[in-house]
Amino acid sequence: MHYDLIVIGGGAAGITAAISAARRKHRVLLLEKLSHIGTKLKATGGGRCNLTNTLDNETFMARFGREGRFMRDVLRTFDHRALTDFLAQIGVATHAPDGYRVFPVTHNALSVVRALEAEMQRLGVAVHCAERVESLEASGDAVHAVHTTAARYEAAHVIIATGGLGYPKLGAEGEGYVLADSLGHRVNEPFPAMMPLHTKEHWVRHCRADTIAKAEVRIDLKRAKKTVAVGDLIFTRSGIRGPVVLDFSREITPLLQRYGSVPLRINVVQGKSETQLHEQMKQQLQTNPHQSTLELLQPLLPQSLSRELCQLAEIDPALSWSRQKGCQRDALVRLMVKMPLTVVGHDGFAMAMITRGGITLKEIEPKTMQSRRIRNLYFCGEVVDLDGPCGGYNLQWSFASGWVAGMLGVRE
Ligand SMILES: Cc1cc2nc3c(=O)[nH]c(=O)nc-3n(C[C@H](O)[C@H](O)[C@H](O)COP(=O)(O)OP(=O)(O)OC[C@H]3O[C@@H](n4cnc5c(N)ncnc54)[C@H](O)[C@@H]3O)c2cc1C
Numbered sequence: 001m002h003y004d005l006i007v008i009g010g011g012a013a014g015i016t017a018a019i020s021a022a023r024r025k026h027r028v029l030l031l032e033k034l035s036h037i038g039t040k041l042k043a044t045g046g047g048r049c050n051l052t053n054t055l056d057n058e059t060f061m062a063r064f065g066r067e068g069r070f071m072r073d074v075l076r077t078f079d080h081r082a083l084t085d086f087l088a089q090i091g092v093a094t095h096a097p098d099g100y101r102v103f104p105v106t107h108n109a110l111s112v113v114r115a116l117e118a119e120m121q122r123l124g125v126a127v128h129c130a131e132r133v134e135s136l137e138a139s140g141d142a143v144h145a146v147h148t149t150a151a152r153y154e155a156a157h158v159i160i161a162t163g164g165l166g167y168p169k170l171g172a173e174g175e176g177y178v179l180a181d182s183l184g185h186r187v188n189e190p191f192p193a194m195m196p197l198h199t200k201e202h203w204v205r206h207c208r209a210d211t212i213a214k215a216e217v218r219i220d221l222k223r224a225k226k227t228v229a230v231g232d233l234i235f236t237r238s239g240i241r242g243p244v245v246l247d248f249s250r251e252i253t254p255l256l257q258r259y260g261s262v263p264l265r266i267n268v269v270q271g272k273s274e275t276q277l278h279e280q281m282k283q284q285l286q287t288n289p290h291q292s293t294l295e296l297l298q299p300l301l302p303q304s305l306s307r308e309l310c311q312l313a314e315i316d317p318a319l320s321w322s323r324q325k326g327c328q329r330d331a332l333v334r335l336m337v338k339m340p341l342t343v344v345g346h347d348g349f350a351m352a353m354i355t356r357g358g359i360t361l362k363e364i365e366p367k368t369m370q371s372r373r374i375r376n377l378y379f380c381g382e383v384v385d386l387d388g389p390c391g392g393y394n395l396q397w398s399f400a401s402g403w404v405a406g407m408l409g410v411r412e
Contacts, residue, residue, distance in 0.1 A: 003029045003126075005408065006146050006155040008133045008179070010037030011171065012395055013381025013402035014161030015116045020406025021157075022123035029155070030125055031148060033132035033171065038113035040163065040170040044395060049109035051087070051094060052080040052102045052396035060396070064388045071386070071397065073367045077407075078400040080392075086403075090115045101392055133162075136179055142376050143183065157376045159405050164355025164382040165190050176383040177358065183374050186360045188385045191257070192352030193250030196241035200261065200342040203308045207235040210302040216267035217248050219255070220340070227251050233266070235305075240341065247389040250356045252343055265338040269300050277333045285321055293317045293324060293332075300336065309335045354394055358385040369405040380405040 005021045007014045010032030018030045030037070044050060053060070057075040061068035078086075084094045084102060092115045093105045104112050120127060128150075136158065137145035145154045160179055163172025177187040215233035219225070231244030255262045269277060277300075284296055294317035297306040310317040313332040315324055324332075349355070359379055363372045371377040380401035388394050 001151065002154040003027050004155070005029070005157045005159065005406075006031060006153055007159045007161055007406075008146065009161035009163060009172075009176070009381070009383075010034075010127065010129070011161060011163050011381060012038070012041050012398040013163075013383075013405075014159065015041075015120065016399045016402030017159045017161055017378075017380055017406035018125045018127075019116065019119050019123060020403045021408060022120070022125045022406075024407065024410070026157075026408065028123075028125045029153060030120070030127045031131050031133050031146070031153075032127070032129045033149075033175075035130050037117065037127060037129060040167065040172065041113055041395075042109045043167070043170055044109055045103065047109050048103055048107045049112055050101050050103060050390075050392040050395065051112070052083050052399070053100050053392040054080060054096055054102065055100075060393065063393060064386055064397075067361060067386055068388075070361045070364075070366050071400070074369065074397075074400045074404045078403040080396055082403075083396060083399050086399075087112070087115070090119045133175070133179065136182060138183055138374060141374055143374055157378065157408050159378040159380060160359075160383055161380050161402060161405070162383050164358060165349045166192060166194070166352035166355050166382075168349060172355075172382065176379075180359050180379070180383075183371075183377065185363055185371065185373060188357045188360050190355045190357035191250075191253040192346065192349045193253060193356040193387055194246040194353035194390065195249050195346050195348075195351040196236055197239045197245055197249055197252060197343045198345040198347075199239040200344045201340075203311070204235045204239060204341070205237045206308055207302065207304045208237055210235050210305055211242065212266075212268045212302070212305070214270045215242075215244055216271050217244055218265045218267075219251065220263035220265045221255065221259070224251070224255060230271070233268075239343070243390050246353065249346065249352075250354065250387055250389075253346070253356065256343060256345070260344075262343040264341045264343060266341060267337050268305065268339055269336045272337065274330075274333050274337050277336060278329075281321055281329075281333075289322065290320055293319060293321050296321050309339070353390075354387045355382060356385075356387045358383055361385055367404075367411065368407070368409045369401055370409050378405040378408070 004026035007030045162176030165174040212233045219227045234242035381398040
């Protein structure tokens with residue numbers, strides 16, 4: 001029952017940590033509370049598994065915000081090329097169909113989990129599923145045993161790779177925070193991130209499933225004016241979702257907690273300005289002066305959204321553009337460029353693909369992922385206070401930090 005290393009959590013980070021350590025000839029036990037390892041990994045990218053992306057390390061880190069610099073050393077050791085090389089070694093061929101996002105060529109996350117599982121088996125990693133870690137036993141500045149629902153195991157090193165709090169049905173329920181806290185580690189408040197948002201405006205339900213390509217979403221608060229994201233936006237029964245919303249929601253949740261609601265301004269016409277729109281309308285009218293306003297808007301917006309915006313601008317969509325009052329035309333054009341929506345809520349962690357917050361970076365050594373408080377303890381993956389946008393960022397971080405944590409402080 002004595003191991004060189006016990007890894008707590010069998011997600012992308014924990015599995016990679018176990019493989020990294022086992023390849024260095026350590027005797028490793030991986031403990032996973034669910035009946036299978038890699039449960040969240042299997043669900044990533046809609047089952048297609050967006051493993052990483054092709055950005056250089058500097059650009060990659062910048063997308064995590066100010067804290068992104070923490071990743072510098074980890075990425076130096078294990079960047080996207082190292083990840084795809086490692087995956088190739090274990091039989092997972094990858095490609096980037098759009099030149100940016102990297103997937104397994106199978107486009108099947110299960111093939112990745114199977115290959116990782118086979119590699120652990122080859123290396124002799126002991127994997128105990130359906131065994132939840134309940135507490136850690138420590139004395140002084142070292143942890144020396146792990147208590148699970150089934151047994152007590154001793155270990156020379158322990159890695160916490162228990163994920164965050166998002167999509168709890170896929171395993172991660174914040175237990176890593178409790179374990180770290182029990183050893184004196186500080187945990188920054190976790191917020192749900194990357195999830196659909198609810199809006200105050202109920203009209204959105206009439207546009208349900210309409211997709212707005214390259215919508216430009218801006219937070220309409222003085223202190224967050226610079227927060228802007230561009231991408232596809234989809235209306236839902238109760239608000240908005242889609243890639244741009246997923247990325248944006250990680251900025252929204254702390255503001256929502258502070259202010260109760262968060263005003264947004266959305267450009268739904270691919271970043272066009274009011275002047276450009278007026279000009280475009282004018283040109284279209286020259287070819288067909290009798291077009292109704294609704295017909296005129298057709299090249300710009302889905303019909304249901306055009307109707308809603310006309311209503312907001314108090315415009316009759318059946319009337320031609322030239323018969324609308326000037327102030328109403330201006331109002332409609334302004335709405336297309338700065339459509340106001342107010343975020344009032346979300347489904348919380350249940351639908352959050354990522355957690356913002358977690359074990360504070362200040363107490364982790366960035367070169368090794370080693371605890372600064374407990375000398376034989378390491379962290380990796382989503383449990384630490386780092387979160388990136390959509391596009392393979394979070395898996396790359398999980399794999400890379402797992403790999404480095406599994407090196408157990410030895411720099412090569
Ligand atoms: C639906 C969905 C789709 C996503 N798609 C992508 C994508 O395409 N690309 C991307 O980059 N990111 C994606 N993400 C984010 C990415 O999946 C996560 O950031 C990443 O998987 C985190 O890996 P992890 O190993 O840190 O945590 P997890 O994968 O959450 O693994 C933690 C593991 O620890 C186990 N555990 C927890 N507590 C205990 C305990 N006490 N004892 C034993 N075991 C325990 C859990 O059961 C779990 O298996 C997606 C997330 C979701 C929810």
